[in-house]
Amino acid sequence: MHRSLTRFLCMLLVSLLLLGGFTACTSEAESSFFAMDTMISIKVTGKDASKALKKVQKQILLLENTLSKTIDESDVSRLNQQGTLSEQALSEDTKQILALAEKISVQSDGAFDPTLGRLTALWDFHAENPKIPKEEEIAKALSASGISHLQMTGDAVSLLHNIQLDLGGIAKGYAAQKVTDTLKEEGISSALLSLGGNVCVIGTNQGKLWKVGIADPEDPVNTIGYVSVQDTSLVTSGSYQRYFEKDGKLYHHLLDPKTGYPVENDLKSVTVIYPDSAVADALSTAFFVLGRENCQKLSADYPDAGVLFITKENEIFCNQKAGELFTLTSSAYQLIPWEE
Amino acid sequence: MKHPFRLRIGDLFVLAGILLLAGGIFLCYLLPSSAKKNCIIMQDNVIIKELELTSHTEEIVTVAGTYENIIEIQDGKVRISQANCPDQTCVSSGWISKPGQALICLPNKLLVKIVSQAEGEVDVIVS
Numbered sequence: 001m002h003r004s005l006t007r008f009l010c011m012l013l014v015s016l017l018l019l020g021g022f023t024a025c026t027s028e029a030e031s032s033f034f035a036m037d038t039m040i041s042i043k044v045t046g047k048d049a050s051k052a053l054k055k056v057q058k059q060i061l062l063l064e065n066t067l068s069k070t071i072d073e074s075d076v077s078r079l080n081q082q083g084t085l086s087e088q089a090l091s092e093d094t095k096q097i098l099a100l101a102e103k104i105s106v107q108s109d110g111a112f113d114p115t116l117g118r119l120t121a122l123w124d125f126h127a128e129n130p131k132i133p134k135e136e137e138i139a140k141a142l143s144a145s146g147i148s149h150l151q152m153t154g155d156a157v158s159l160l161h162n163i164q165l166d167l168g169g170i171a172k173g174y175a176a177q178k179v180t181d182t183l184k185e186e187g188i189s190s191a192l193l194s195l196g197g198n199v200c201v202i203g204t205n206q207g208k209l210w211k212v213g214i215a216d217p218e219d220p221v222n223t224i225g226y227v228s229v230q231d232t233s234l235v236t237s238g239s240y241q242r243y244f245e246k247d248g249k250l251y252h253h254l255l256d257p258k259t260g261y262p263v264e265n266d267l268k269s270v271t272v273i274y275p276d277s278a279v280a281d282a283l284s285t286a287f288f289v290l291g292r293e294n295c296q297k298l299s300a301d302y303p304d305a306g307v308l309f310i311t312k313e314n315e316i317f318c319n320q321k322a323g324e325l326f327t328l329t330s331s332a333y334q335l336i337p338w339e340e
Numbered sequence: 341m342k343h344p345f346r347l348r349i350g351d352l353f354v355l356a357g358i359l360l361l362a363g364g365i366f367l368c369y370l371l372p373s374s375a376k377k378n379c380i381i382m383q384d385n386v387i388i389k390e391l392e393l394t395s396h397t398e399e400i401v402t403v404a405g406t407y408e409n410i411i412e413i414q415d416g417k418v419r420i421s422q423a424n425c426p427d428q429t430c431v432s433s434g435w436i437s438k439p440g441q442a443l444i445c446l447p448n449k450l451l452v453k454i455v456s457q458a459e460g461e462v463d464v465i466v467s
Contacts, residue, residue: 033385034449039442041451041464128426192464199466208459213440215467221433221441226462234466241467271466329461 026189029053036064036172037126038196044183045190052186056179063178066091067171069117069164076165080117084158097167097174098152100278104170105147107301108286113257115145117164125253130244132251138260145257173235173281176200180233180277197241197284200233200277216330217268217310224316224333227306227325233277237284238269238310254288265291266311273306273322280305292317292338309338375458377439379418381411384449393418393437393454407448418452420445440464 029049032041040060044053069076075094079085087095101114118141122133133141144162151158159165167174172195180200183191191202192210201210209230213223217240227234239252239262256263270288274280283305287295292309299307299319306322310333317338318326328335377393381401389401393416401411407425411418417437420430423445430445439460442453 031385032382032451032453034446037446039444039446039451194464194466197467199464205463210464211460211462213462213465215465219434220467221436221443221465223462223465236466238467 031057033057035060036068036175036195038172039194040196041192041194042179043192044188044202046183046186046188048186049188052183052188055186056182059179059182060175063093063171063175066093067097067167067174069166069168076167079157079159080164084156086156087154090157093174093178095152095157097170097278098150098157098165100174101167101170101282102147102150102152104279104282104286108282108290108298110147110257111289111298112169112282112286113145113147114165114167114170115147115150115159115163116141116255116257117166118144118162119255119257119260120166120168121164123251123253123255125242125244130251132246142257142260169285170278170282172196172198173233174278176233176277176281197236197238198233198277198281199235201229202231204230214271214308214310214326215269216332222330224310224330225326225328227273227308227322228327229273229325232273232275233280234271234273235277235280235284236269236271237288239263239288240268254285256289263289263291266313267291267309268312269310271308271310271322273308273325274302274304283307375456377416377437377454377456379413380451380453380455382451382453403448403450405448405450407445409445409448409450411452418443418454420450420452423448 026046027049028045030043031053042053042056065071066075068074069080071077075090104112105114122137122141124130149160149163151160176193176195176198179193180202183202189203193200199212209228211226211228212234213226215236216222216224217238220240237254239254242253243250252262254263267288270284272280272284272287283302286298287307290298306325307319308322308326309317314333316333316335319338379391379393380387381389383403383405388403391397395416397413399413403409407423409420409430410422412421417435419435420443423431425445425447430443433443436443436454439454439456440462442451444451
């Protein structure tokens, strides 16, 4: 009998040693750096975490060099300069992001518009002293925009009617998604990735759901609540993220493609929760531009998207999907049921 | 006749090994993590300073670069009290004190973050 007991205890010991060995193989790596005009933080856990982290850091820099409109040799800059480029002259990433941007622009009736390059250059929210453009300048920039002027034939990509690309509303989300895909391919079991207003999570945080705080638009280092999630992405578009003040009025960076001016509605921010971060990025801009009242059609195209609106009246409207994940923690805000 | 459940010396060694391992795993993973908070100041992916954030910590850190930021640490919280960057977003962010919170000065590539092994209110903020 005691032999059976010894055998059992030995097996238990071996199991524990194997568990210990497995745990020792799982490492953690973390990095914060500036790229794509934002602060990027990545924390990964899994086998060869450091190697995976180095790989995705390179990937982000490569994507920035491909998609930025301020880097002269990028695909986007070359398209803006030359107007037409053959498909062979463009990277797969550029072709993929343009196809997705076109799709969401059409679905949102132009609320998300990647062809507003002339308008965004005119407003230049990155300038040290941004200025309000003249009305005639805005009208001229708007006349050179519109997704129907982006032509993708399969052989070439052309910017017709003098349009210019600005992928600022989707590029960070696209990069976040590509990085997430790479980390999964590298065997990373758990990760937290933050690119400014874009967050992606892989797996869980040591068995618990990730708690992603939703920024208080009045005080963005603090939160109004959080969502408990795994294997998804969150993107926030808010009027507080980039703005300037002139004669007592705030001018924010979320431009209305119909008027050419910053969107004027009852919203302070929109957060979208969706497994594909590129889609979430473009949708958050589109929902902000459309507002709560006009987003039914786009919502119907993405029934799995969680959407959370924060209004200037400190109300929070969640669709059913977001409502299932969201916990309100701020007493300054009121959660209101929203029937889409 | 031998007692069927009598343990031998070898069994005792194996049992002791298991107990030691179990105790180690318990200490590493199951005990509540330390509630110690640290403030990490980074510029362009390089840690400039890391210090424990207690109610007694008082320090002023000046970070040079393209612009200059003055970081004030006191009473368990941190803020960027002055900066000569154009947008002043870092200064207007005010104080932070909880794990998961961060201050960012994009023009000076500065990141000030609070970290802790203990479970915080949130893991990250989407802003």
